[in-house]
Amino acid sequence: MKTRVTIHRDFAISRIDDRLYSAFIEHMGRAIYSGIYEPGHPQADANGFRRDVMEMVRDLNVPAIRYPGGNFVSAYDWKDGVGPRDERPVRLDLAWRSKETNQVGTNEFAVWAKDAGIEMMLAVNLGTGGLQDAREYMEYVNHSGGTHWSDLRRAHGVEQPYGVKMWCLGNEMDGPWQIGHREAKDYGRIADETSKALKAFDPSIETIVCGSSNDEMPTYPEWEREVLEECYESVDYISLHKYFGNRSRDTLNYFGKIEQTGRYIQTVGGVIDYVKAKKRAKNDIYICFDEWNVWYHQRAEDKQRVKEWDWPEAPPLLEETYNFEDALFIGGLLNEFIRQSDRVKIACIAQLVNVIAPIRAERGGPAWRQTIYWPYQMASLYGRGRALRAEVEAPTYDCRVGDDISYLDVAVTHDDAAGMLTVFVLNRHLTETAELSMDMAGFxxxxxxxxxxxxxxxxMATNGPETPDKVALDDCRDAAVEDGQLRGRLAPLSYHVIRMRVT
Incomplete structure (x- = not known):
């Protein structure tokens, strides 16, 4: 299969926001309890956090993390998770039908995030909560002292404020499943007032308003228009969510969902432009794709189990086991985020540990990297700098979710400070090797x-506690630079990361 790619040093899409490779962790299942936090585990540190999991998280170079939810946040009172642990209430989490012990709250999570080198992105409750609750949370987290809520934080042993700059205004408020679900206009109004209140405290913070939970919602994309018409000039980002699967066992259609996601982003971008023009606004709004991942292997079973169980603590839930096909898909999806980096500035893989996650950890046992860990790590480490336009000439195919989809999926980044050019390539073809020729004008x-x-x-190959490295990255010698061009033979169903020093 002959393929040709052309890039030019001056033909850039955008400078990539480092937060494109962020993550999400929610109080659900075993993401927190026996995921990142397990006192008594042989790998637990003095604060009860698992060092083995922490090492894997640090290796991902995650810039920011969204917390504490998710559906969980829509009935969560942040005050339950601060103060002396032995005085914290046990609550029923209506979203996931389980008990929340509140042994990990804002201050504990902040310790973990600081140790991991990750910036916090906090979500406020706009389901059962509201503007006043959000304002008090901001004061507790970000004010230095001398007021009720900031002095309460100091009484809890945290002298210095956290200075959290990213605040999510609720979660999936378009979804009828959400505790406190609202209609678009109603939600847009409360989001507008909450954002203005938070920015009255600190105009430098960034707020993220809820967009569609996925592009199959009956209210999409009208939801985005109605919400933004209420709050456009007071917010900075609109969130998108989307989960992926291959129930039909059609690999090429599965990979076609990468392009489908690109259309989703472009559509919402068009709505943003429309509302900006309609309101004669001066500010720009970008996209925060703050929930994305593969989620289908156990989704139906988990949905039924949640209905049947009797309020357990930290039950195993949404513990997807990812295979090689999923890893290839994630590599291509991250390529799409790079290609759409003029619109998408923040994106959060959902989630980080145990729950639909690149890292798994057994209670009392080992932790391991899932197959999808590796493309996520490669993009996070090397997908920095400027995203360059890549003109791809390759055979195409049609499938249920799109037509004329290239078998060769390519994203290119130029880290001008480091003098490095990185090429991310997915060969989606089921049987044919791609003979790659890439022109690099200006380099x-x-x-x-x-x-x-x-x-x-x-x-279908997977990793597990007994075979943690069965599917991983290998060194490769199937490409070379010849006469200023990158040439190589890329095997069918393969994902490549190629880095070159350039001047």
Whole structure:
């Protein structure tokens, strides 16, 4: 299969916001309890956090993390999770039909995030909560002292404010499943007033208003228009969510959902532009794609189990086991985020540990990296700098979710400070090797410094506690720089990360 890619040093899409590779963690299942936090575990530190999990998180270079939810946040009172642990109430979490012990709250999570080197993105409750609750939370978290809520934080042992700059205004408020679900105009109004109140405290913070829970919602994309018409000039981002699966066992259609996601982003971008023009606004709003991942392997079973169980504590829930096919898909999806980085400034993989996550950890046992860990790590480490436009000439295919989809999926980044060009390539073809030829106008490449690949596995191959590295990245020598061009042979169903030093 002959393929040709052309880039030019001056043809950039956007400078990539580092927060494009952020994450999300929610109080659900075992994400917190026996995920990141397990006192008594052989790997637990003095604060009860698992060092083995922390090491894997640090290796991902995650810039920011959204917390504490998720559906959980829509009935969550942040005050339950601060103060002496032995005085904290046990609550029923209506979203996931389980008990919340509140042994981890804002201050404990802040300790974990600081140790991991991750900036916090906090969500406020606009389901059962409201503007006043959000304002008090902001004062507790961000004010230095001398007021009721800031002095309460100091009484809880935290002298210095956290200075959290990113605040999510609720979660999936378009969804009838959400505790406190609102109609678009009603939600847009409360989001507007809450954002203005938070920015009255600190105009430098950024607020994120809820967009559609997915592009199959009956209210999409009208929801975005109605919400933004109420709050456009007071918010900074609109969130999108989307989960993916391959129940039909059609690999090419599965991979086609990458392009479908691009259309989702472009549509919402068009709505943003429309509302900006209609309101004669001067500010720009960007997209925060703050929930995304593969989620289908156990989704139906988990949905039924939640209905049947009797309010357990930290039950195993949404513990997807990812395969090689999922890893290839995630590599392509991250390519799409790079290609859409002029619109998408923040994106959060959902979630980070145990719950639909790249990291799994057994209660009392080992932790391991799932197959999807590796493309996420590669993009986070090397997908920095400027995203460059890539003109791809390759055979195409049609499927249920789209037509004329290229078998070769390519994203290119230029880290001008480091003098590095990185090419991320997914060969989606089921049987044919891609013979790659890539022109790099304006660059003088000095050979290949790194070439990593995921290839050669059965699509259903997985990692686990007994075989933690069965599906991982390998070094590759199937590409070279010749006469200023990148040339290579890319095996069918393979994901590549190729880095070149350039001048």
């Amino acid at each position: 003088a490449p000095d050979g290949i410094e790194m070439h990593k690949v995921m290839q050669g596995h059965d699509l």
